[in-house]
Amino acid sequence: MNAIALENAGRVYRVTTGFVRRHAKEIQAVDGLSFEVARGELFGMLGPNGAGKTTTIKMLTTLLRPTSGRVVVAGFDVARNADRIRPLIGFAFGGERGLYYRLNGRDNLRYFAELYRLEPSRINPRVEELLDLVSLRDRADERVEGYSRGMKQRLHLARMLLHDPNILFLDEPTIGLDPVGARELRETIRELHRRGKTILLTTHYMFEADELCDRIVVIGKGRLLASGTPRELKALVRDLTVVEIEVFGATPALIDQVRALDFVDSVAVEQRELRQLLRVQTPIADEALPRLLASLGGLAVGRASVREATLEDAYVRLVGKTE
Amino acid sequence: MIHALRVLRAAALLELRYLAVNRFMLFCVFVQPFFVAITTMFMLRRGTVFDPTYVVIGATLTGMWSLLLFNSNWAIGGERWQGTLELTVGAPTPVIVVIAGKLIGTTLLSFVSMVVCYAVGAWLFGYSITIADPVTFVPSLLFMLVGLWATAMLIAPLGILWRWVGQILNVFEYPIYMLAGFLFPILMLPTWSNPASWILPPFWGATAVHLSSSGGADVGALLGIWIVLLLSSAAAVLLARPFFGLILRRAIADGTLALT
Numbered sequence: 001m002n003a004i005a006l007e008n009a010g011r012v013y014r015v016t017t018g019f020v021r022r023h024a025k026e027i028q029a030v031d032g033l034s035f036e037v038a039r040g041e042l043f044g045m046l047g048p049n050g051a052g053k054t055t056t057i058k059m060l061t062t063l064l065r066p067t068s069g070r071v072v073v074a075g076f077d078v079a080r081n082a083d084r085i086r087p088l089i090g091f092a093f094g095g096e097r098g099l100y101y102r103l104n105g106r107d108n109l110r111y112f113a114e115l116y117r118l119e120p121s122r123i124n125p126r127v128e129e130l131l132d133l134v135s136l137r138d139r140a141d142e143r144v145e146g147y148s149r150g151m152k153q154r155l156h157l158a159r160m161l162l163h164d165p166n167i168l169f170l171d172e173p174t175i176g177l178d179p180v181g182a183r184e185l186r187e188t189i190r191e192l193h194r195r196g197k198t199i200l201l202t203t204h205y206m207f208e209a210d211e212l213c214d215r216i217v218v219i220g221k222g223r224l225l226a227s228g229t230p231r232e233l234k235a236l237v238r239d240l241t242v243v244e245i246e247v248f249g250a251t252p253a254l255i256d257q258v259r260a261l262d263f264v265d266s267v268a269v270e271q272r273e274l275r276q277l278l279r280v281q282t283p284i285a286d287e288a289l290p291r292l293l294a295s296l297g298g299l300a301v302g303r304a305s306v307r308e309a310t311l312e313d314a315y316v317r318l319v320g321k322t323e
Numbered sequence: 324m325i326h327a328l329r330v331l332r333a334a335a336l337l338e339l340r341y342l343a344v345n346r347f348m349l350f351c352v353f354v355q356p357f358f359v360a361i362t363t364m365f366m367l368r369r370g371t372v373f374d375p376t377y378v379v380i381g382a383t384l385t386g387m388w389s390l391l392l393f394n395s396n397w398a399i400g401g402e403r404w405q406g407t408l409e410l411t412v413g414a415p416t417p418v419i420v421v422i423a424g425k426l427i428g429t430t431l432l433s434f435v436s437m438v439v440c441y442a443v444g445a446w447l448f449g450y451s452i453t454i455a456d457p458v459t460f461v462p463s464l465l466f467m468l469v470g471l472w473a474t475a476m477l478i479a480p481l482g483i484l485w486r487w488v489g490q491i492l493n494v495f496e497y498p499i500y501m502l503a504g505f506l507f508p509i510l511m512l513p514t515w516s517n518p519a520s521w522i523l524p525p526f527w528g529a530t531a532v533h534l535s536s537s538g539g540a541d542v543g544a545l546l547g548i549w550i551v552l553l554l555s556s557a558a559a560v561l562l563a564r565p566f567f568g569l570i571l572r573r574a575i576a577d578g579t580l581a582l583t
Binding site: 011013014055058061062063064065082083086087091093095097098099100101102103110111112114115116117120159 | 326329330333334337340341344405406407409410411412413414415416421575576577578580581
């Protein structure tokens with residue numbers, strides 16, 4: 001049996017706009033999403049902002065009801081058996097909120113241990129064990145309001161593990177962390193995976209998904225764009241080369257013109273203050289660079305380079321097609 | 324059951340630690356009843372029938388009610404504001420138990436108002452503050468605390484379900500002072516307003532503690548008041564339960580458990 005299964009899951013938000021005349025509007029955050037996560041798998045969900053990752057995680061953690069389709073966790077339907085699911089899962093959302101700032105780290109864990117119905121005799125040993133796991137024992141008696149972002153994130157991880165759940169949901173756990181903190185957190189996630197936990201992880205960082213995940217789904221505008229192992233997703237761009245060209249003042253019309261060239265597969269644009277970095281995926285390798293430069297006309301050009309495509313390029317290609 | 328008691332204790336302690344540094348709530352507990360007690364002492368002490376114990380108890384009740392009113396109206400919203408509501412809902416413990424614990428903590432802290440008001444009556448004005456019937460006063464006080472807590476339990480979900488109700492509830496401080504007879508008997512109010520008093524647990528709580536502290540009631544009458552007080556308190560909590568359920572169903576359907 002799978003640990004997690006989504007069958008054509010959808011979620012529509014109804015929002016109202018206007019002050020005097022109020023207008024209702026529907027936003028389709030998740031649109032017919034289907035995938036499965038096997039027990040013990042470390043599964044990644046990738047997508048740009050607004051793709052529906054957090055909405056999907058909230059449906060899976062029983063905090064949001066799907067408006068269509070079926071979402072099953074540990075064999076239970078989230079819409080009907082939320083009470084059965086909650087003791088079996090742990091979740092941590094990215095960001096600094098969700099902790100009692102006036103309490104210290106240890107007391108935060110003790111409080112949530114009570115909410116998760118841990119046996120009284122188990123609470124203190126479990127809290128100390130988790131403080132060790134997330135390397136917070138030395139700071140456990142300090143108020144959480146003085147913690148760094150990384151420490152708060154690690155405390156969230158410890159809170160999520162209090163009741164030793166087998167299915168874990170992590171929504172952008174390394175967001176905003178410094179490189180060392182992010183690496184330590186990734187190591188902790190890897191260790192949890194080694195212990196047999198099923199983990200569903202969302203992230204913006206391709207290298208993170210590549211490094212950690214057994215399988216990945218890429219979603220965009222609430223829809224499934226691709227799924228597979230990191231190797232399978234990389235294969236989507238195996239035949240492509242990426243040409244990166246720094247330009248000054250490229251207009252949207254000019255970028256569309258580049259996009260329309262017969263040897264161009266996709267174009268991503270990254271704004272860097274006054275400059276723009278064009279990432280052009282093309283199957284014709286080195287020949288593409290002079291032809292692209294020619295197509296840019298008299299535009300001021302900075303650095304230009306050619307490189308092999310990565311998982312990030314596969315992601316850009318997939319997501320770019322939805323925009 | 325034991326688990327629920329442990330959560331009540333944990334949530335009450337958590338709330339006490341938060342309230343201990345919340346200046347607005349501390350104002351409600353310490354400063355407001357202090358001024359209410361002083362003002363009422365000055366207003367009533369020249370009267371023909373003046374009972375300083377009645378004033379001390381009444382001013383205490385105003386402080387307790389203010390704290391419970393404001394903090395119950397913010398009990399769920401506060402969790403949402405600091406991002407812990409999702410985590411609380413996502414845990415296996417029902418949210419109503421957590422809020423009940425928080426409001427027990429609030430009720431316990433509100434009790435400090437009595438020390439403040441006693442100090443005003445006994446030390447500032449030099450009156451002898453005596454309890455006429457200590458044997459019945461203890462249960463009256465205990466049941467009054469239950470009544471205030473139960474009323475707070477009913478208030479807690481209302482302001483979340485309907486924002487306008489939450490805004491109106493914030494000005495329900497003085498109407499309840501009057502309708503519950505904290506500082507003067509409801510006999511001074513028009514008779515048409517009496518039914519509104521009778522449905523309020525704080526009215527029966529205030530009646531019980533005033534009768535026990537000032538004397539003049541037999542045990543049979545007090546027993547009847549205690550029963551009505553406990554029944555109205557139970558009714559308030561039973562009425563609150565479906566509202567809590569409705570909040571969660573609505574928040575999970577609308578996606579409003581978190582601010583973001």
